[in-house]
Amino acid sequence: MSKNEGLGAEQQRLELGTFIRDNRARLLQEWERAVRRLPYARELSRPRLLDHLPDLLDRIAQVVETVRTGGGDESLEGLPEVHALERLDSGFDLDDVAGEYALLRGCILQLYAEHVEEAGAASLAVAMQEVVRFNRTFDEAVAAAVSRYARARERTLVALDRISEASLGTEDADTFLPKLLRVILETTEAVDSVTLLLREGDVLRVHASVGLEELVASGFSLKVGEGFSGTIAAERCPREVRSAATDPLVRSEAVRSRGTRALYGVPLLYAGEVIGVAHMGSRTTFEFSNEDKLLFRAMVSRVTALIVQAQLAAREREVERQQAETLALLDSLLAATPACLALLDTELRYVRVNEALAAANGAPVEAHVGRTPSEVVPDRASLVEPLLRRVLETGEALRAQEFSAVTATDPGVLHHWLGDYFPVRARDGQVLGVGGVLVDITERKQQEERLRQTAEFRERFLGVVSHDLRNPLNAILLSANALLRTEGIPASHTKMVRRIVTSGERMGRMIGELLDFTRGRLGGGIPIHPQRVNLRHLSRHVLEELELGFPSRELRLRAEGDFLGEWDSDRLAQLLGNLGKNALDYSPADTPVDFSLLDEGDTLRVEVHNEGAPIPRELLAGIFEPFRRAVEGDAHPTSGLGLGLFIVQEIARAHGGSVEVRSSEGDGTTFSVRLPRHGPRAREDAGAVH
Structure with a gap:
């Protein structure tokens, strides 16, 4: 090299x-x-x-x-x-x-x-x-x-300053959006149309447009993912087409017929969500400059923030409107209801009270607001404030709280109140205060006392009368029985004397029932004197007595097991006799009546069954109430006063037991009595009427 x-x-x-x-x-x-x-x-x-x-x-x-x-x-x-x-x-x-x-x-x-x-x-x-x-x-x-x-x-x-100026003075998006789009149109070169679509669920709908106003008038919309704007919303990024009039992605006929060439759109993003799409179009150029696109994105970003602010402001106005309507309705309710109503904050200061409570407290409504019950009604605060604090501390309502107090509207008269107290919560569950509803139940209490006194007087009267009737009745029966034993009485007179004896015995049973009823209601229950009893033998004896009165009827007894226990034999005989007579009275003459004794260990069950028509369902619930009959309007000559089943229930309760009934078409009627084998100790008849 x-x-x-x-x-x-x-x-x-x-x-x-x-x-x-x-x-x-x-x-x-x-x-x-x-x-x-x-x-x-x-x-x-x-x-x-x-x-x-x-x-x-x-x-x-x-x-x-x-x-x-x-x-x-x-x-x-x-x-x-x-x-x-x-x-x-x-x-x-x-x-x-x-x-x-x-x-x-x-x-x-x-x-x-x-x-x-x-x-x-x-x-x-x-x-x-x-x-x-x-x-x-x-x-x-x-x-x-x-x-x-x-x-x-x-x-x-x-451009951003101009947009900010255009948005001043109004929070209504429909008012300032066209102004903002006009600023964008005037600021961006070669642009002759600007359109804004806002998202409503899965749909984009035109809300404002400059240059393509017919889109607003027609209510143009399309789904997210469809068309030019829908694709931008789905992909969340800008998109540009060079010939919008012929591009198949453009669905708007207004854009096509206008002869739009360049079309550039960007998504409106807020907090990671697409809230709309904005696009600008031009009929004179096929492509916007980078500077114009950058400027458009910046202005759309500012518009997005303004739209969100407007939406939030609109929601706040709607919430305020709803709150105002709610408060107006609340005020109407507070004013119209006769009950005493109040709302208090967490410091137990009155926020709202109605005229009824203000009158009861002896102070105007205005004197309550901002003050506590201790300041408004110091003599009654000790009754109410502990309940209100308990609601605030536990977050749970207190229902049916009764108390008595003298009111300012009726001095010297003790009034009775029934109060419900409940927490007032925000949407997130936070307790904001406590509400109270007080109802004056003084008149109801007075009515209840009058009814109680009337019922007690009636029952005592029945007891006294029943007791006093026994003496003359006994004299009548003794005299009639003596005449029957006298020789030489004509046969026609003997028949009349026997009728006197039969009627007297029947009257004696009625008087006995009235006395038992009085004991059950006023004397603390029917008195019993338990002793060792064989229930099988007692039941056989009761059936023999019933057979004397109903010689043509079939009475059957079924018993297997041990039936020894401690009961009052006379009262159990009365119970079995009442159930047996009731079954005989309300069953066809050609059907049997069954007595069943069931050994259940510490408990014995006695069942009395008869066939025939069932007891109507509407009567079953009150069948053990006094002066009731198994059939409405029944006038059976031997049905007595309608106290038989009531006395059956009282005798069962006195022994620590219970009685129930089931009745249906096809199965007939069955009364079931459950008796503990060793019932309660004997009770003295201290409170009974003699």
């Missing part, structure tokens, strides 16, 4: 343009490592960080090479300007843009210096000329980028 050829190879190795082209990846790597240390570049993805820099390095290499080739037409052709607009869109400020250019220059010169040192310095004249050209070119790139950034930034700020 000749000396000149060696020098040519060495010179080629030292060429800056060649070095930039051959080491572009390394240069960008070193630059990225340096620029990532700056706060504003840390969050950018690598594609957005590098954007047009690879192309910029290639262009710079070509311009530097003109030192050797002699060409003078190479230029950067707007690349720094595009890079500056991208940085403006990414939120960089002017110092950030200049800083990253400075880092790029530093990386290139540092690595190139290392390269020259390694290659040797046989001839540096051309290399130095390239460095000079490189610096000059880089200065031009920085100047172009800064200039474009400054112009675009100034234009954006002016």
